[in-house]
Amino acid sequence: MSEVGERIAEIRYRIERARPGRQCQLMAVTKGQGGERIDQAIAAGVHLFGENRVQEAGAKWPRGTGAVKLHMIGHLQKNKINSAIPLFIAIDSIDSEGLAEALNARLTRRLSVMLQVNVGQEPSKFGVSSDAVRPFLAQAQKWSWLKFDGILAVLPQARDSSAAEGKRIRRLMQETSELWRSCQIDQWPWAPLPELSMGMSGDFEWAVEAGATIVRIGQGIFGPRG
Ligand SMILES: *Cc1c(COP(=O)(O)O)cnc(C)c1O
Numbered sequence: 001m002s003e004v005g006e007r008i009a010e011i012r013y014r015i016e017r018a019r020p021g022r023q024c025q026l027m028a029v030t031k032g033q034g035g036e037r038i039d040q041a042i043a044a045g046v047h048l049f050g051e052n053r054v055q056e057a058g059a060k061w062p063r064g065t066g067a068v069k070l071h072m073i074g075h076l077q078k079n080k081i082n083s084a085i086p087l088f089i090a091i092d093s094i095d096s097e098g099l100a101e102a103l104n105a106r107l108t109r110r111l112s113v114m115l116q117v118n119v120g121q122e123p124s125k126f127g128v129s130s131d132a133v134r135p136f137l138a139q140a141q142k143w144s145w146l147k148f149d150g151i152l153a154v155l156p157q158a159r160d161s162s163a164a165e166g167k168r169i170r171r172l173m174q175e176t177s178e179l180w181r182s183c184q185i186d187q188w189p190w191a192p193l194p195e196l197s198m199g200m201s202g203d204f205e206w207a208v209e210a211g212a213t214i215v216r217i218g219q220g221i222f223g224p225r226g
Contacts, residue, residue, distance in 0.1 A: 004040035007221050011204075015215065018208040027197070029073065029218035031056065032225030041221060042068060050092070050216055054080040058087055073152065073197075073216060075126045078102045085111070092116070092152045092197055095126040097136070100143050107145035114197060115148055117179075119172050120156035127154055130179055137183055141190040148188075150195030150214070151180045157202065169203060173210035181211075 001009070008026070015024050027048045028041045038049075038060070047067055051057035052074025061070055072088040075095060081103055084091065092114035094100050103111070115136060118127030128136055133151065140148055153176045158165045180196045199207025201220030208215060219225065 002040040002043070003223075004037050004221060005044040008041060008044040008046060011217060011220055014205055015208050018205040022208075024208050024212060025214045027071065027073075027214050027216045028221050029200075029216050030060070030222070031074075031218065033218075033222045035060065037222050048214070051088075052093075054084045054087065058083060061087065076103075081106050090114070090149065092150070093126070094146070094148075095128065100140070100146060104143035104145050110145055110147055112149045113146050114150040114152040114195065116152045116154065117176065119153050119176050122154075122156060125154050127152075130176065133179055134183060137188060137191045137193075138186070141188070143190075146190070148191035148193060150193055150197055151176070151183075153196070153198040155198070155203070166206075170206050170210065173198060173203075173207055173212075177211040 011026060015026065025048055026046060027050045028046045029050045030038050031052050048069050050071045050073040057070065069089045070087065072084055072091045073093055076084055076091060076093055076099060078099065085106060090112040093116045094113045095116040115133060116127035117130055117133055118125045119130060121129050137148060140146065155169060155172055158169050176198060177196060180193060184193050195213045196211060197214040197216060198212040199215040201217050204215040204217060
């Protein structure tokens with residue numbers, strides 16, 4: 001087995017151990033990674049992939065990527081919308097009303113998207129605040145081509161490995177999961193929200209415990225980015 005394949009097996013084991021019997025998909029984040037490692041991930045049975053730049057994704061991934069599902073998970077600039085539409089099966093990084101509006105205006109078919117939430121309200125990160133999630137989704141039927149299939153949460157990184165810091169991050173994850181569930185209860189036809197995409201290499205087990213249905217792992221699978 002390849003080294004990438006071994007790391008994937010280990011991560012799958014840790015996901016299962018964090019929440020036995022619950023489905024959580026592994027998304028391999030391939031930014032900064034080359035073709036050979038990506039092929040190894042596909043050989044290990046991963047079919048969900050995330051890229052965070054349109055240009056890089058376009059160069060690496062051929063159109064119509066077969067059984068592989070490629071999602072956009074980075075900030076989408078409005079001038080890249082036209083290139084992004086044929087490339088990705090879903091855009092998980094809707095981080096403003098302006099982007100939702102501009103994307104909807106360019107579409108001629110329904111597209112699966114997620115609303116990105118900047119849980120810690122960090123100025124360096126994109127996404128709406130937790131308070132804005134419900135009002136945003138409640139009026140999202142006006143973007144008739146967008147189907148909100150989930151929430152993508154970006155969280156602060158733990159500042160250190162102390163128990164208090166771990167507790168703080170886990171609480172934020174728990175609150176985000178509760179927010180996601182409370183929006184599901186509304187059963188908006190345009191926002192069924194089956195997915196909660198939360199957790200990265202450093203904190204995915206906490207996210208799985210909190211109820212994430214997708215974890216996004218880059219360096220944990222591929223090693224440091226080149
Ligand atoms: C890079 C990236 C990840 C993966 O981060 P790792 O620490 O490499 O696991 C997850 N989500 C987003 C949005 C990213 O940009």
